Amino acid sequence: MVVNASQDDPEKARRFREAALPYLDDAYTLARYLLRDAADAEDAVQECYLRAYKHFDSYRGPAMKPWLFAILRNVCRAEYARRKTAPTAVEELPEGGEQTPMWNEAPETPEKQMLRRFDGDTVRKLVAALAEPFRETFVLREIQNLSYREIADVAAVPVGTVMSRLARARAMLRSAWLAEQERAK
Amino acid sequence: MTCEEAEVLIHALIDGELDAGHAREVEAHIEGCAHCAALMKEYQEIRQAIAESDLRYKAPLELRRKIEKALPQPQAAPSRRSVLRGFAMGSAVSAMAATGLVAIVLRNDDEQRIENEVVSAHLRSLQAGHLIDVVSTDQHTVKPWFNGKLDVSPPVIDLTAQGFTLIGGRLDYVNAREIGAVVYKRRQHVINLFVAQTANTERKTAKVSTLQGFNIRRWSDRGLNYWAVSDLGADELSEFGDKFESAMRANKEG
Ligand SMILES: [Zn+2]
Numbered sequence: 001m002v003v004n005a006s007q008d009d010p011e012k013a014r015r016f017r018e019a020a021l022p023y024l025d026d027a028y029t030l031a032r033y034l035l036r037d038a039a040d041a042e043d044a045v046q047e048c049y050l051r052a053y054k055h056f057d058s059y060r061g062p063a064m065k066p067w068l069f070a071i072l073r074n075v076c077r078a079e080y081a082r083r084k085t086a087p088t089a090v091e092e093l094p095e096g097g098e099q100t101p102m103w104n105e106a107p108e109t110p111e112k113q114m115l116r117r118f119d120g121d122t123v124r125k126l127v128a129a130l131a132e133p134f135r136e137t138f139v140l141r142e143i144q145n146l147s148y149r150e151i152a153d154v155a156a157v158p159v160g161t162v163m164s165r166l167a168r169a170r171a172m173l174r175s176a177w178l179a180e181q182e183r184a185k
Numbered sequence: 186m187t188c189e190e191a192e193v194l195i196h197a198l199i200d201g202e203l204d205a206g207h208a209r210e211v212e213a214h215i216e217g218c219a220h221c222a223a224l225m226k227e228y229q230e231i232r233q234a235i236a237e238s239d240l241r242y243k244a245p246l247e248l249r250r251k252i253e254k255a256l257p258q259p260q261a262a263p264s265r266r267s268v269l270r271g272f273a274m275g276s277a278v279s280a281m282a283a284t285g286l287v288a289i290v291l292r293n294d295d296e297q298r299i300e301n302e303v304v305s306a307h308l309r310s311l312q313a314g315h316l317i318d319v320v321s322t323d324q325h326t327v328k329p330w331f332n333g334k335l336d337v338s339p340p341v342i343d344l345t346a347q348g349f350t351l352i353g354g355r356l357d358y359v360n361a362r363e364i365g366a367v368v369y370k371r372r373q374h375v376i377n378l379f380v381a382q383t384a385n386t387e388r389k390t391a392k393v394s395t396l397q398g399f400n401i402r403r404w405s406d407r408g409l410n411y412w413a414v415s416d417l418g419a420d421e422l423s424e425f426g427d428k429f430e431s432a433m434r435a436n437k438e439g
Contacts, residue, residue, distance in 0.1 A: 170231070
């Protein structure tokens with residue numbers, strides 16, 4: 001896990017540190033939501049930073065954060081593939097995850113009362129329970145504050161797809177939110 | 186516009202991603218459709234709730250360390266080499282003068298780089314949920330918390346009476362190693378006091394500089410380097426440093 005000698009350029013390393021390390025928490029947050037596992041997220045982010053450093057010479061912008069995210073996303077997809085072939089590990093809900101089915105449709109009529117506020121852990125759980133790829137789009141938009149264009153670049157899909165996935169993600173989250181509200185009554 | 190279309194487009198409207206023409210169309214639909222209007226209001230409420238919850242995670246220190254370790258270490262080495270090469274060519278410069286000059290060049294280089302890192306660490310700490318690992322206004326809680334986590338625990342001094350409230354401590358990462366940060370507040374302004382061990386026990390008086398809009402007051406005393414970083418004005422940050430230093434002296438004498 002040490003970069004090879006030709007990469008051993010302290011000046012490049014310095015520039016890379018300054019450009020990429022400020023986004024470490026962002027990258028880790030994205031990995032946590034994509035992989036829903038702390039240890040896997042750590043491995044993925046580490047791999048992402050090493051790949052990013054290797055390709056840093058060819059980095060021409062635009063912004064560092066979406067560039068890192070695109071790399072991280074590829075690392076995470078490789079991890080999905082590994083999980084699919086692994087005998088036990090399947091996309092599981094996070095520990096104590098909400099078992100409410102995500103696909104029951106939103107009530108036709110929006111609620112008249114105010115939406116209930118939940119604590120951070122409950123909201124994280126609701127977001128983590130969203131199905132891929134809606135979760136990814138949602139996290140990039142709501143937690144990472146990327147624009148539709150940037151999300152499209154990270155996820156390698158057209159902007160229209162971003163828009164429909166986000167609409168779907170929010171509709172799913174709304175259903176889950178209302179279900180949780182009902183359950184907590 | 187049908188409700189089906191509107192139900193997708195209200196999201197782009199909420200996100201400010203629609204062009205003016207489409208935005209007007211969606212708004213016109215919402216004005217005439219109670220269903221979509223209520224839906225949009227709900228989405229906005231959820232969005233607000235999401236924005237107010239802290240849904241981010243903080244990268245473990247161990248991960249930061251592993252990544253740092255895998256990268257070529259930041260060294261003053263290349264600049265030292267090139268500076269020395271420069272001097273070797275200019276034989277007119279005496280060896281003594283060259284040595285002194287190299288030391289000055291390197292120290293400035295290094296100081297600048299570390300100040301940059303300290304400001305980055307300060308910025309990171311201001312993100313939601315990242316400021317404090319141990320929350321306490323009691324120096325007798327914060328001080329022992331550092332024990333065993335660092336080679337040398339930073340001095341923790343309660344300056345509440347002097348107008349700077351101790352709010353906690355944190356482990357941070359500067360200059361490729363772990364470092365203690367003691368966190369204070371004055372009004373709504375956060376002060377991070379970074380403390381690192383140094384081989385040099387010489388006392389260095391305070392220097393105030395500005396970097397990326399933040400003020401830094403840097404000083405050294407009894408084998409420790411200090412960097413106080415804040416968006417406080419230079420005068421108030423200097424006041425903080427003065428109060429801290431005199432409290433340290435009082436502790437030592439008392
Ligand atoms: Zn409608």
